[in-house]
Amino acid sequence: MTRTGVAARVAVIALLALAPLLLDNYRTFLLTEILIFGLFAASLDLLVGYSGLASLGHAAYYGVGAYAAGLIGLHATSNAFVQIAVATGSAAAVALLTGAFAVRSRGVYFLMLTLAFGQLLWVLALNWTSVTGGSNGIYGIPVATLAGPSKWLLATDHFYWYALCAFLFGYSVLRLIVRSPFGRALGGLRENETRMRSLGYHVPLYKLAVFTMAGAMAGFAGALACQQSRYFSPEGMSFEVSAVAVVAIIIGGERTLIGAVLGAGVYFVLRDQLSGALASHWELPLGGLFVLVVYLLPQGLVGGGRWLRRRLTA
Numbered sequence: 257m258t259r260t261g262v263a264a265r266v267a268v269i270a271l272l273a274l275a276p277l278l279l280d281n282y283r284t285f286l287l288t289e290i291l292i293f294g295l296f297a298a299s300l301d302l303l304v305g306y307s308g309l310a311s312l313g314h315a316a317y318y319g320v321g322a323y324a325a326g327l328i329g330l331h332a333t334s335n336a337f338v339q340i341a342v343a344t345g346s347a348a349a350v351a352l353l354t355g356a357f358a359v360r361s362r363g364v365y366f367l368m369l370t371l372a373f374g375q376l377l378w379v380l381a382l383n384w385t386s387v388t389g390g391s392n393g394i395y396g397i398p399v400a401t402l403a404g405p406s407k408w409l410l411a412t413d414h415f416y417w418y419a420l421c422a423f424l425f426g427y428s429v430l431r432l433i434v435r436s437p438f439g440r441a442l443g444g445l446r447e448n449e450t451r452m453r454s455l456g457y458h459v460p461l462y463k464l465a466v467f468t469m470a471g472a473m474a475g476f477a478g479a480l481a482c483q484q485s486r487y488f489s490p491e492g493m494s495f496e497v498s499a500v501a502v503v504a505i506i507i508g509g510e511r512t513l514i515g516a517v518l519g520a521g522v523y524f525v526l527r528d529q530l531s532g533a534l535a536s537h538w539e540l541p542l543g544g545l546f547v548l549v550v551y552l553l554p555q556g557l558v559g560g561g562r563w564l565r566r567r568l569t570a
Contacts, residue, residue, distance in 0.1 A: 272420055294519075507549050
């Protein structure tokens, strides 16, 4: 990486760290939502962009993580790190179980299986009222704590800094995965699965491993979402949530990770700015933007930015 690239990343992180000092509580809360959902979308990009495994049920693992964190907070401990650990492990276990069946299929069959498992888990959350609260969800979750009984995370800016650190950790883990030999093997699976199998790679095992990793990171993000709102319902793990993550990836750019975060930012800012003026019709401009990106920027905002940089430096 060039010095310019390092300097730019340090500047972005510094600006994010200073954001609560420059924004009001509402915009700080919104930026926290963007970071959390951006991490969730980036975990999906690990499947869609880097592995070629299109999934429509990824929000199920986001929901498993959120429910696990919320239930631990209600019945066991308010410690934020314990909640995240249990949420990540629970989501990884569910992803491992469902992935063992899904990765045996390919193409549209894999797509439909992930959708089916996602809907199955959503229906389970909707009807298992004694555990999940049904359509009302779980609420009244105590404020997450970092150490002891302190309610430091109750303040919007304090929780933002906590979420920013968690985001940077999760994002770094994803980057390590895609830059590792394992990540390069995933690229081979995406390009030519048959050739990778002929070279001796255990294709189903690689698929199951990345499916589990992506599910674990989705659960990690889900735990953060539940800690922020101290509430979660089945609506948060519905098909629509998975679809929004896919839209975020396409808008931002596949196989970039940061593109998923940028796409999430675009989605949440548009929702925030347009929902008041257009009510339930605010998604129409989003649809128009999506069509424009697909036709004019097939590699998303990140790809478009890289193309422009090459043109300017040529």
